[in-house]
Amino acid sequence: MDTLLHLLKQNARLTSSELASILDVTAGEVEEQIKEYERTGIINGYSAIIDEEAADQDSVTAFIELKVTPQPNFGFDDIASTIMQFDEVDSVYLLSGEYDLSVTISGRNLRDIALFVAQRLAPLNGVLATSTHFVLRRYKERGIFLMKEDTDERGLISL
Numbered sequence: 001m002d003t004l005l006h007l008l009k010q011n012a013r014l015t016s017s018e019l020a021s022i023l024d025v026t027a028g029e030v031e032e033q034i035k036e037y038e039r040t041g042i043i044n045g046y047s048a049i050i051d052e053e054a055a056d057q058d059s060v061t062a063f064i065e066l067k068v069t070p071q072p073n074f075g076f077d078d079i080a081s082t083i084m085q086f087d088e089v090d091s092v093y094l095l096s097g098e099y100d101l102s103v104t105i106s107g108r109n110l111r112d113i114a115l116f117v118a119q120r121l122a123p124l125n126g127v128l129a130t131s132t133h134f135v136l137r138r139y140k141e142r143g144i145f146l147m148k149e150d151t152d153e154r155g156l157i158s159l
Helices: 003-010 016-023 027-039 077-084 110-121
Strands: 060-068 089-094 101-107 127-134
Touching (some): 003 016, 060 110
Antiparallel strands (some): 060 101
């Protein structure tokens, strides 16, 4: 992977000057390359990594695996495109293995996600089975550690 892309993936808040210094090029060259990445669709957006538990104690994230029937002439693309349109859906991936698609969704509570799966995903034409996994705790997200070090004080007392 290009070094500039790697740096942006680690921290998209680095300035052009900071990136230029790291890469030993000019800030103008960095800005031009970033514009080219955006123009060609290599960079599709920028986002913050949020500790959801700290920001909103009530939000819930789930990974849903789907077994689907690929459609003639479209394969998995047609159903993936339909699923992508739902506001609740954060990501959709084509998988190898037992399940065909992985869908990540966010909701206010377990019930919202359960209803989404039961009423919107499962009834879609071509969906054969679903398996829902709820995120209980996040430790690391896109290379960033979210878990704060807890001090275990049990071993601090000696007699």
